[in-house]
Each structure stands twice: as C-alpha cells, then as structure tokens.
Amino acid sequence: MTFPKNFLWGGAISANQCEGAYDVDGKGLSSADIATVCNPEHKREYTKGVIEGKYYPSHEAIDFYNRYKEDIA
Incomplete structure (x- = not known):
C-alpha cells in the first residue's frame, strides 16, 4: 500500500x-x-464523587500528566 x-x-x-x-x-x-x-x-457505574474501594481507570490512566517530558523526548 502506498500513500x-x-x-x-x-x-x-x-x-x-x-x-x-x-x-x-x-x-x-x-x-x-x-x-x-x-x-x-x-x-460501569457513575458514582456521586470518589468512593474508597472503587476502581476508576481515569485516575491513573498512563500518567501522562507526570511523565509527559520523558514520553515526548
């Protein structure tokens, strides 16, 4: 395939x-x-705020907020 x-x-x-x-x-x-x-x-459940013991995938994600400099380098 060519572009x-x-x-x-x-x-x-x-x-x-x-x-x-x-x-x-x-x-x-x-x-x-x-x-x-x-x-x-x-x-999937939408809670009224963050509840201890529940797992919220967006809270960690790939941690780009803290690692963006090394990810982009």
Missing part, C-alpha cells in the same frame, strides 16, 4: 485516557473521574 506524497497522518488522545492526576492542581472532577471500571465482570 500520496501529500498524505497527512493524524492522531489524537483523550485527557481521561492518558493524563491520570485527576485531583491535582485544582482540577475539578469530570464525568470520567467518577466512572468506575467497565468489563465483562463489572458493570
């Missing part, structure tokens, strides 16, 4: 999928921050 010379690649990321750091630097909660894990064993 035209003027072909432009694009990419995007979503903050809640990459940042982590859901509660730093004055950031308020988003709907993603109160959404629990969703997989065949667990139904």
Whole structure:
C-alpha cells in the first residue's frame, strides 16, 4: 500500500485516557473521574464523587500528566 506524497497522518488522545492526576492542581472532577471500571465482570457505574474501594481507570490512566517530558523526548 502506498500513500500520496501529500498524505497527512493524524492522531489524537483523550485527557481521561492518558493524563491520570485527576485531583491535582485544582482540577475539578469530570464525568470520567467518577466512572468506575467497565468489563465483562463489572458493570460501569457513575458514582456521586470518589468512593474508597472503587476502581476508576481515569485516575491513573498512563500518567501522562507526570511523565509527559520523558514520553515526548
């Protein structure tokens, strides 16, 4: 497969999928921050705030917030 010379690649990321750091630097909660894990064993749940013992995937994500310098280097 070949691409035209003027072909432009694009990419995007979503903050809640990459940042982590859901509660730093004055950031308020988003709907993603109160959404629990969703997989065949667990139904997604939107809680009223962060509940101890629940797993919220966006809270850690890939920790880009803290690792962006080394990720981009």
